[in-house]
Amino acid sequence: MDNHSPAIFVGDAPGLDFLNSVATPVDTPIDWLSDGEGLLRWLEQAELVPRETLVAMREQALPGELDKVADQARSLREWFRAFVLARKGKPLASDALSELEPLNRLLERDEGFGRIVADQRDESGEFAFRPMRKWRSPEALLLPIGETLGRFVCTEDFSDVKACEGHACTLLFVDHTRGHRRRWCSMAMCGNRAKQAAHRHRLKQS
Numbered sequence: 001m002d003n004h005s006p007a008i009f010v011g012d013a014p015g016l017d018f019l020n021s022v023a024t025p026v027d028t029p030i031d032w033l034s035d036g037e038g039l040l041r042w043l044e045q046a047e048l049v050p051r052e053t054l055v056a057m058r059e060q061a062l063p064g065e066l067d068k069v070a071d072q073a074r075s076l077r078e079w080f081r082a083f084v085l086a087r088k089g090k091p092l093a094s095d096a097l098s099e100l101e102p103l104n105r106l107l108e109r110d111e112g113f114g115r116i117v118a119d120q121r122d123e124s125g126e127f128a129f130r131p132m133r134k135w136r137s138p139e140a141l142l143l144p145i146g147e148t149l150g151r152f153v154c155t156e157d158f159s160d161v162k163a164c165e166g167h168a169c170t171l172l173f174v175d176h177t178r179g180h181r182r183r184w185c186s187m188a189m190c191g192n193r194a195k196q197a198a199h200r201h202r203l204k205q206s
């Protein structure tokens, strides 16, 4: 397994899926953002950037340019991870705002605009207003990520942000279950492993 394998989307929030873009699904850590190509592939899987924009970026970028953006994406990711790990499990306090200043600085670089397009969702011939973004340079690839993180901070209850209880698992998720009893990134990855370990433990005891 390497970063060509499908990325992990178990966070139940795109902002946490971004943090989960480095993980250890089996026993070797995989960083899906380890280079520029990896970043493009991850953005496509996360559906944060239109495919045609990614194709154009790949064709037009200067050598090394996308790798540099991937470096920045990883720095952004680890900065945001420290923020989330320090704040999870309780409501976000108002003093968090000053800490979020670097994210606000990223967000203010955004160049969004709207476009009237044919609404493809139905055949009624009506139009839809679609938010768009100018992609002036490869660094603009960081902007939809920044937007995702900003929306995460403003819409999710940090009380429900949890780390998977799996041994050595680093995956994070928002527990949107009604009883707030979610414990694992996924049953397939950690839940079953924990069940098997408990089962072996019980066998040993008896």
Ligand SMILES: [Zn+2]
Residues within 6 Å of the ligand: 164, 165, 166, 169, 170, 171, 184, 185, 186, 189, 190
């Ligand atoms: Zn896990």
